[in-house]
Amino acid sequence: MKEKLFVVKIGGALIDDEVLLKEFLTQFSQIKEKKILVHGGGKLATTLANQLGIEQQMVDGRRITDKATLDIVTMVYAGGINKNIVAKLQSVDCNAIGISGADANVIQAKKRNHPQIDFGFVGDITVESINRTLISNVLKLNLVPVFSAITHDKMGNLFNTNADTIASVIAQSLSDDFDVELLYCFDKEGVLADVNNSSSVIKKVSSEDFLALKEAGKLHKGILPKLENALAAAKNNVKKVYLIKETQLQKHTENNHAGTEICLS
Amino acid sequence: MKEKLFVVKIGGALIDDEVLLKEFLTQFSQIKEKKILVHGGGKLATTLANQLGIEQQMVDGRRITDKATLDIVTMVYAGGINKNIVAKLQSVDCNAIGISGADANVIQAKKRNHPQIDFGFVGDITVESINRTLISNVLKLNLVPVFSAITHDKMGNLFNTNADTIASVIAQSLSDDFDVELLYCFDKEGVLADVNNSSSVIKKVSSEDFLALKEAGKLHKGILPKLENALAAAKNNVKKVYLIKETQLQKHTENNHAGTEICLS
Numbered sequence: 001m002k003e004k005l006f007v008v009k010i011g012g013a014l015i016d017d018e019v020l021l022k023e024f025l026t027q028f029s030q031i032k033e034k035k036i037l038v039h040g041g042g043k044l045a046t047t048l049a050n051q052l053g054i055e056q057q058m059v060d061g062r063r064i065t066d067k068a069t070l071d072i073v074t075m076v077y078a079g080g081i082n083k084n085i086v087a088k089l090q091s092v093d094c095n096a097i098g099i100s101g102a103d104a105n106v107i108q109a110k111k112r113n114h115p116q117i118d119f120g121f122v123g124d125i126t127v128e129s130i131n132r133t134l135i136s137n138v139l140k141l142n143l144v145p146v147f148s149a150i151t152h153d154k155m156g157n158l159f160n161t162n163a164d165t166i167a168s169v170i171a172q173s174l175s176d177d178f179d180v181e182l183l184y185c186f187d188k189e190g191v192l193a194d195v196n197n198s199s200s201v202i203k204k205v206s207s208e209d210f211l212a213l214k215e216a217g218k219l220h221k222g223i224l225p226k227l228e229n230a231l232a233a234a235k236n237n238v239k240k241v242y243l244i245k246e247t248q249l250q251k252h253t254e255n256n257h258a259g260t261e262i263c264l265s
Numbered sequence: 266m267k268e269k270l271f272v273v274k275i276g277g278a279l280i281d282d283e284v285l286l287k288e289f290l291t292q293f294s295q296i297k298e299k300k301i302l303v304h305g306g307g308k309l310a311t312t313l314a315n316q317l318g319i320e321q322q323m324v325d326g327r328r329i330t331d332k333a334t335l336d337i338v339t340m341v342y343a344g345g346i347n348k349n350i351v352a353k354l355q356s357v358d359c360n361a362i363g364i365s366g367a368d369a370n371v372i373q374a375k376k377r378n379h380p381q382i383d384f385g386f387v388g389d390i391t392v393e394s395i396n397r398t399l400i401s402n403v404l405k406l407n408l409v410p411v412f413s414a415i416t417h418d419k420m421g422n423l424f425n426t427n428a429d430t431i432a433s434v435i436a437q438s439l440s441d442d443f444d445v446e447l448l449y450c451f452d453k454e455g456v457l458a459d460v461n462n463s464s465s466v467i468k469k470v471s472s473e474d475f476l477a478l479k480e481a482g483k484l485h486k487g488i489l490p491k492l493e494n495a496l497a498a499a500k501n502n503v504k505k506v507y508l509i510k511e512t513q514l515q516k517h518t519e520n521n522h523a524g525t526e527i528c529l530s
Contacts, residue, residue, distance in 0.1 A: 051317055071345060078363075079344015080336060083415060083423055087367040091421035097369040098343075102352040104362040104408050137406055141399070143369050150348060156356035158348055 004033040005139070005178035006253065009167035010185050012042035014246050015081055022088060024185070027250040029094035034139050034178070036170060037096070038147045039085060040163035045069075045076040059117050065160045070121040073160050077148040086146055097143045101151030102158060106131045107166065109151035109159050123151040123159025125166065127236065130173035168229035168238075175237040182233050183253075184226050185246045190260035191227070195220055204261045207231055230262040269298040270404070270443035271518065274432035275450050277307035279511050280346055287353060289450070292515040294359035299404050299443070301435060302361070303412045304350060305428035310334075310341040324382050330425045335386040338425050342413040351411055362408045366416030367423060371396045372431065374416035374424050388416040388424025390431065392501065395438035433494035433503075440502040447498050448518075449491050450511040455525035456492070460485055469526045472496055495527040 008028060014021055028037060049056065049072050057064035065073070082098040089096035101107030101123075107130060109123025129151075138145050147170070149163035164184065171182040190201040191213075205213070210227055213219050219227065223243075230241045244252050244259030252258040273293060279286055293302060314321065314337050322329035330338070347363040354361035366372030366388075372395060374388025394416075403410050412435070414428035429449065436447040455466040456478075470478070475492055478484050484492065488508075495506045509517050509524030517523040 048317075052313075074348050075340035075344040077344070078348045079340040079342070083339050083343045083365050083367055086365070087417045087423050088421050090367055090370050090417060090419050095370060096367075098365065098367070100348050100351070100363065102348055102355055102361075102363070104360060104406075105355050134406070141369075141402055152352045152355060154355050156353050158352050 002177065002179040005174060005180050006031055006033055006035040006183060007038065007167055007171040007174070007180060008035065008183045008185060008249070009038045009040075009164060010246065011040045011163070013187050014185070015039060015042035016044070020246065021085075024246050024249060025085065025088050025094075026092050029089055029092040030250060031253050036135070036139075036145045036147065037085070038149070038163055038167040038170065039077075039081060040149055041073065041077055042081065044080065045073050048072055048076060057120070062117055062119070064118070065120040065122050067121065070158060070160060074150055074158055078150045082146060082148040089144065089146065095143050096146045097138065098146045098148065099138075100148050100158075101161065101166075104131065104134045105152075105154060106134055107151045107161070108154050109161055111153060111157070111159065121157065121159050123153065123161045125151060125161060125169050127169055127172045130170055132173045132177065135170070135174060136177055162225070164226050164229040168233045171233050171238045171241075172236040175239070180238050181240040181242070182230070182238050183249070184230060184243045185249060186226070186243065187246060188223075188243075189245045189248075190243050190258070191223065193218070202260055204263060206263055206265050207235075208265070227262065234262050234264050267442065267444040270439060270445050271296055271298055271300040271448060272303065272432055272436040272439070272445060273300065273448045273450060273514070274303045274305075274429060275511065276305045276428070278452050279450070280304060280307035281309070285511065286350075289511050289514060290350065290353050290359075291357050294354055294357040295515060296518050301400070301404075301410045301412065302350070303414070303428055303432040303435065304342075304346060305414055306338065306342055307346065309345065310338050313337055313341060322385070327382055327384070329383070330385040330387050332386065335423060335425060339415055339423055343415045347411060347413040354409065354411065360408050361411045362403065363411045363413065364403075365413050365423075366426065366431075369396065369399045370417075370419060371399055372416040372426070373419050374426055376418060376422070376424065386422065386424050388418065388426045390416060390426060390434050392434055392437045395435055397438045397442065400435070400439060401442055427490070429491050429494040433498045436498050436503045436506075437501040440504070445503050446505040446507070447495070447503050448514070449495060449508045450514060451487075451491070451508065452511065453488075453508075454510045454513075455508050455523070456488065458483070467525055469528060471528055471530050472500075473530070492527065499527050499529050
C-alpha cells in the first residue's frame with residue numbers, strides 16, 4: 001500500500017489575513033501524514049508594484065509579467081511570503097522547507113508560447129516538469145516542502161507560474177509513489193450551487209457536472225481554473241481531490257470530509 | 266579521511282555586478298568537490314527601502330533592523346537575490362538549492378541582546394545554531410546549498426544575520442564531518458599591507474599578525490569583521506581559511522592558492 005500524502009494549496013486571501021493564516025498553518029501542522037503546501041501570492045506584490053510605480057502590463061485584457069513584475073513576484077512570493085510561512089510552520093513544530101521551482105531544479109517550466117501574445121516571464125508546466133525524485137527525497141527526510149509559485153527554465157530565467165496548476169501537477173507527479181489527496185483551500189465552503197448561499201455546497205462534481213455547471217454559467221471566474229486543475233488531477237491518478245474552506249482543513253483531514261469532491265464520474 | 270568541502274562567501278559588490286556575478290558563478294559551478302555558497306545583500310535592499318520611503322533607523326550610530334526593513338531584506342535576500350543565484354547556477358549545471366535559516370530549521374538564531382541598544386530583528390548565532398545533520402543530508406543528495414543571510418528563532422520570527430558570520434559558523438559546524446576550506450571572496454587581492462597597492466598581498470595572517478595589523482590601524486572597516494570571522498573559523502577546526510579576490514576562485518580551488526591565508530600561528 002502506498003503512503004498517504006496531502007498536497008494542500010492556499011491562495012492570496014488567506015495569506016493576506018494574518019490571524020486566519022496562523023490558524024490555518026496550525027491546522028496544517030497537525031496533519032499526521034506526509035504533506036506539501038503550495039501557496040499563491042496575495043495583494044502584497046500588487047501593493048509593492050503600485051508603490052514603486054510599476055504599471056501592470058495588459059495585452060488584450062491579459063496580464064503580462066514583464067521583468068520588473070517578475071522581480072517583484074520573485075521577491076514577494078519566494079522571499080517574503082514563503083519564508084514567513086516557513087518560519088510560522090517552524091514555530092508550531094512543522095519542519096517546513098521553502099522551495100521554488102529553481103531550487104534543486106524541482107520545477108522546470110517552459111516560457112508560455114502563445115501565437116498572438118507574449119506573456120513575458122510566465123512559465124507553463126506539465127507533469128514531466130516535476131522532479132519527483134527530489135521531492136520524494138525531501139519527504140523522506142521528514143521535511144515538509146512549501147512551494148512558492150516561481151519556476152525556472154534551467155537557462156537562468158525565473159518564471160511566474162499559476163499556483164493552482166503547480167499544486168495539481170505536483171499531485172499528479174507524485175501519484176505513482178504516494179496515495180495523494182489534493183486539497184484546494186479557499187474562502188468558500190466548496191463549489192456552491194448558489195454562490196450567495198454558503199449552505200448550497202455541491203458534495204460531488206464530476207467532469208460531466210463541471211461541463212453542465214460551466215454551460216449554465218454557474219461557475220464564477222475564480223473557481224473555474226481551480227476546477228480545471230482539480231479535474232486534471234482527478235484524471236491523472238490523484239486519488240482524491242477536494243475544494244474546501246480554509247477553516248475546515250483539520251475537520252477534513254481527520255476523516256470528516258468537508259467541501260466538494262472532484263471526481264471523474 | 267574526511268571528504269573535502271568548500272564554504273564560499275560572496276558579498277554585495279559582486280551581487281550587484283551582473284557580468285562579474287555570472288563569471289563567478291560559472292567558476293563556482295566548476296568546483297569538483299562538495300560546496301556551499303553563502304551570499305550577502307548588496308544595494309538592492311537599500312535602494313528598495315529608499316524607493317518605499319523607509320528610513321534607516323540608527324541608534325548611537327548603529328543600524329537597527331526594524332520590521333519594515335526586515336520585510337525588505339527577507340524579500341530581497343531570500344527571494345530576489347537567492348533565487349536569481351540559484352537559477353543562474355542551475356543554468357550552468359550546478360544543482361543549487363536556496364536555503365534560509367528558517368528552512369528545515371537550519372539556522373536557529375537568538376535576537377541580539379544588547380544592554381543599551383535594541384537592534385530590532387537581528388539574529389546572533391553560534392556553532393550550536395547550525396543544523397549540521399540537515400546540511401549533511403542535503404549535501405548527500407548532491408545538492409549545493411545556497412544560503413541567504415536570513416535566520417529565525419523557531420518562534421515565528423525571521424532575523425537579519427551577518428553573512429560573514431553565517432559562513433564562518435557553517436564552516437565550523439561541518440568541520441567534524443568534512444575537511445572544510447572557507448573562502449571569503451571580495452574585491453581585493455587579499456589582505457593588503459598597503460590598501461592602495463593590490464600587489465602588497467600579505468600571504469599569511471595569524472592571530473598575532475591580526476592584532477598587530479589592527480593596532481597599527483592597517484585594517485579598514487570592511488575587512489575587520491571578515492578577518493574576525495575568518496580567525497574564529499581557524500580557531501574552531503576549519504582546516505583552511507582564505508580571503509581571496511572573487512575573480513581568483515577557480516585558480517585558487519584548482520590548487521594554485523591565491524589571496525591571504527588566515528591561520529592560528
